[in-house]
Amino acid sequence: xxYNWRVNFLLTFFILAGILVGGRLFYWQILSxxxxxxxAESQHWVSSNVSAERGKILASDGFPIAANQESFLLFASLxxxxxxxxxxxxxxxxxxxxxxxxxxxxxxxxxxERLNQSNLVWVPLKHKVSRQTxxxxxxxxxxxxxxxxxxxxSYPEGSASAQLLGFVGSDINGEEKGxxxxxxxxxxxxxxHQGILKREKDASGKPILIGxxxxxxxxxxxxxxxxxxxxxxxxxxxxxxxxxxxxxxVSGSVVIMEPKTGAILGMVSWPNYDPKSYFLFDxxxxxxxxxxxxxxxxxxxxxxIMAATINEGLVKPxxxxxxxxxxxxxxxxxxxxxxxKYFPNSTMTEIIQHSDNVxxxxxxxxxxxxxxxxxxxxxxxxxxxxxxxxxxxSLKLRSISDWKEIDLATSSFGQGIAVTPxxxxxxxxxxxxxxxxxxxxxxxxxxxxxxxxxxxxKIGKQILKSATTLAVTEMMxxxxxxxxxxxxxxxxxRIAGKTGxxxxxxxxxxxxxKTIASFIGFAPADDPKFVMLVxxxxxxxxxxxxxxxxxxxxxxxxxxxxxxxxxxN
Amino acid sequence: xxxxxxxxKLLILITILITGLSLxxxxxxxxxxxxxxxxxxxxxxxxxxxEQNRVLAEEINQMGSxxxxxxxxxxxxxxKANQIxxxxxxxxxxLENTTxxxxx
Numbered sequence: 001x002x003y004n005w006r007v008n009f010l011l012t013f014f015i016l017a018g019i020l021v022g023g024r025l026f027y028w029q030i031l032s033x034x035x036x037x038x039x040a041e042s043q044h045w046v047s048s049n050v051s052a053e054r055g056k057i058l059a060s061d062g063f064p065i066a067a068n069q070e071s072f073l074l075f076a077s078l079x080x081x082x083x084x085x086x087x088x089x090x091x092x093x094x095x096x097x098x099x100x101x102x103x104x105x106x107x108x109x110x111x112x113e114r115l116n117q118s119n120l121v122w123v124p125l126k127h128k129v130s131r132q133t134x135x136x137x138x139x140x141x142x143x144x145x146x147x148x149x150x151x152x153x154s155y156p157e158g159s160a161s162a163q164l165l166g167f168v169g170s171d172i173n174g175e176e177k178g179x180x181x182x183x184x185x186x187x188x189x190x191x192x193h194q195g196i197l198k199r200e201k202d203a204s205g206k207p208i209l210i211g212x213x214x215x216x217x218x219x220x221x222x223x224x225x226x227x228x229x230x231x232x233x234x235x236x237x238x239x240x241x242x243x244x245x246x247x248x249x250v251s252g253s254v255v256i257m258e259p260k261t262g263a264i265l266g267m268v269s270w271p272n273y274d275p276k277s278y279f280l281f282d283x284x285x286x287x288x289x290x291x292x293x294x295x296x297x298x299x300x301x302x303x304x305i306m307a308a309t310i311n312e313g314l315v316k317p318x319x320x321x322x323x324x325x326x327x328x329x330x331x332x333x334x335x336x337x338x339x340x341k342y343f344p345n346s347t348m349t350e351i352i353q354h355s356d357n358v359x360x361x362x363x364x365x366x367x368x369x370x371x372x373x374x375x376x377x378x379x380x381x382x383x384x385x386x387x388x389x390x391x392x393x394s395l396k397l398r399s400i401s402d403w404k405e406i407d408l409a410t411s412s413f414g415q416g417i418a419v420t421p422x423x424x425x426x427x428x429x430x431x432x433x434x435x436x437x438x439x440x441x442x443x444x445x446x447x448x449x450x451x452x453x454x455x456x457x458k459i460g461k462q463i464l465k466s467a468t469t470l471a472v473t474e475m476m477x478x479x480x481x482x483x484x485x486x487x488x489x490x491x492x493x494r495i496a497g498k499t500g501x502x503x504x505x506x507x508x509x510x511x512x513x514k515t516i517a518s519f520i521g522f523a524p525a526d527d528p529k530f531v532m533l534v535x536x537x538x539x540x541x542x543x544x545x546x547x548x549x550x551x552x553x554x555x556x557x558x559x560x561x562x563x564x565x566x567x568x569n
Numbered sequence: 570x571x572x573x574x575x576x577x578k579l580l581i582l583i584t585i586l587i588t589g590l591s592l593x594x595x596x597x598x599x600x601x602x603x604x605x606x607x608x609x610x611x612x613x614x615x616x617x618x619x620e621q622n623r624v625l626a627e628e629i630n631q632m633g634s635x636x637x638x639x640x641x642x643x644x645x646x647x648x649k650a651n652q653i654x655x656x657x658x659x660x661x662x663x664l665e666n667t668t669x670x671x672x673x
Contacts, residue, residue: 067630070623131624156630208605234635567655 045214046201052192054151055221057165057182059230060444066165066183066275069154072134072147074126076115080144085115088142095136096126128152152276153183159274160237161228163288164267164442166390167275180286182224182442183275184390189446192221225445227263232256235559236268240534243552244270248540249517254556255290255421256532259429259522261457262438264387265530291385291392294418295535298502299338299355299545300520301414303472304427306352306363308375311468314366317475320345321362328358331406335361338501352475353483355499357413364412369403372411378463379427380437381419387440394420414502415510425533428520431472432496432528435464477525485519485550490558492568496528497521497553499545504538514538517545519553529564532556 028036041047057066074096081088093108114123127150129137134147153168155161166181178187195218200211236254244252253269269289273281287293309315325344327336337357343350351359364372376382382397395418398407410416419427422440430437437460446453464472476496480489485499500518503510517539522531532553539548560566631637 063633064630067626068623069627070620154627154630156634158634158636160636202602202605208601230635234639238639562653567657 041198044200045198047196047198050195050197050218051149051151052194052218053220054153054168054176054192055186055190055223055447057190058223058225059228059233060226061230062225063156063230065155065157065161065226065228065230067154067156068151070131071127071150071152072129072131073124073150074129074134074137075122075124075146075148077144077146078115078117078121078123081115082143085112088115088145091140091142092125092137092145095133096129155275157230157234159272160268161233162272162275163269163286163290164228164389165275166286167278169278180391181288181389182226185388186222186224186443189448190221190224193219195219220449223447224443225447226442227258227265227444228267228442229265231563232266232560233268235556235563236266239552239556239559240268240270243534243536243548243555246541247517247536247548247552249536249548250538251289252534252536253290253421254532254534255425256530256556256560257425257429257438257440259432259438259528259531261459262426262429262440263444263457264440264442287391288389290421291387291389292420294393294395294420295516295537296415296417296502296505297419297424298414298500298516298518299357300424300428300498300500300518300533301417301419302352302355302360302412303431303476303498303520304375304379305360305367305372305412306348306475307431307464307468307472308371309363309367310348310471311375311464312367312371315348315363317349317471318347320347321351321356321359323362324351324356324359326358328361328409330361330409331404333406333409335409349475349478352498353479355479355483360413361409364408367408367412369400369408372408373397373400373403375463376411376417378437379423379430381417381423381427385420385422385426385440387422388442392420392422394423414500421533421535424520425531428522428533429531430464431469431476432522432531433469434466435462435469436460437463473525476521480521484544484546485554488551488554490554490561490568493523493557493561493566494525494569495521495523495554495557496525497550499550501543501545513543515543517543517547517549519545519549521553521557523557523561524566529566530560 054068056064056068059065074092076088089108089111092111093104097103097107111125114125117123125145129147137145138147155165164181166179166183166185168176168178168183171177176191178184178190183190196214196216198214200208200213202208236256240252240254243249251270254266255264256266257264267288267290271285273285278286306315310317322345324342324346326342327334329335335357338355341354342358343354343356346354346356346359348359348363350356351363367375376397382394384392384394386392407416426438426440439458439460441455441457444455446455473496476498477494479499480486480495480497483499485497489495498520500516500520502516502518503512504514504516505511506514516535516537518533518535520531520533522528534549534553534556536549536552542548561568
């Protein structure tokens, strides 16, 4: 009896002990495996993050227009702090903040608060500290204050290409993220992936030579080679600043493109911002007006409507206008010429030369609403150009059923229709390149560790006959040689161009005093190397494109002729 | 008469082997310990060189910027050419029927 009791007791004891051991093993192996593995890893491995370098953005000559610059994270290791937190805060604040006393006081309070956090051992104090500031702080020999390497975006050409490039800020997790322009559009390609290096360590923390090494390879961001010509970009920037100051304009932009490929050679806008300290500027300046701001193109639009009408065989350059002897009344609205001068029986060439609104109503009526809408769509209006910039936008064209007689009339001379400067340049390039619609682009090569990926320009369909483009080019050359802006034209060059002066719609009506002056053209007319659009908003010296935007266009063109080595005829 | 005790050869061999291997292990451990330190030094040197490389690249970017080049040129008194003469590829009329001969 007593034997059985002892056996049963031992059996129960061993079963319970087995359950306890099994339970404990389950706890260690299953429930706590994650934390124990982490502890074992930290005792066994020394690991470090290998940060990926953000890809550069290069001009067409290979010089960086967006690169990386080393900066530092200032941190405090709280157990190593020996001096008083308030004293450290007062010492560091004037070095790491601006000269403003309020800013110094707030920075000092922030540092003090962080240094007094008893539940932490490591606290960041300031990101993006420069090398010079780092040295200044190191010279103070404050124990527990240290630095970690970081990277900062740098823009060697300053703000000249701000809206084109965009900037690098932070996302909601504090990770770097590109916004606007190329930085925004190509953010995924540029940022790359961070790597991790793990190596077995000995008791003193030194890596073991024959120990195991685990490496998760970092992947640096890809480098973008753009079509931007650094010299042209600099010329545009300098000339636009001068022009805006000279003509007293509120803002302005210049865009220049290769008409045969769609490669953007330069694109600048004013006012702009410093992409390195973007947070100090008005947010409205971030988007690129060349691709995001719609405007009424005014008379520069006439060349497109004229080209469409000639292309349809409805008029010829020598066709006479039989309704050009005076103002026209359409749907109760009176349409006049800009200078109230009328030229009865003027030819189509003369209509472009005089920038005759009444003559263009005649042309528009010949074309008709259906063909007008068809050609506007063919020119790419009402849709994005597809350029590789994050901030591109486009207004939709109204549907055919919404077009009225007055819309046809006003659109024929570029009012009552809104386009972006880039859409306008793209449409005008069809006249310069024999009738093909090109797709504007900025990045021509993407370089990564795997190799180089070349981006081949996409040439769209032919929307104008070659003969049409030659005829309209001659009309534009005549407009430059004999039109209102002939006084500013560089001697000896054949330039095809057209001025534009559009009134700005304000609260449902056009403001007579506020205009957008523009000039669009290409040169040399017989073998165009570039097509360029200059727009100036509300110029104070004169509201007319012929007296503001056109001379600025010619000034820029002269510099480009010299740069390209294009000789006068 | 007692028989002389023979030293077991195997025992001696084992002792020598153990001593030899222990010494070898000591030397290797010592060498590895110092190599680990050396490796860290080399890594630090590589990181300093990489940093110097970055600093120099940054300097090149700053110095090569067109904005800076233009401002330096202005400081040196260089001005933009206002008059540009284009040389024609055509032979000037005065030279058209002229033959040049070289005399010794």
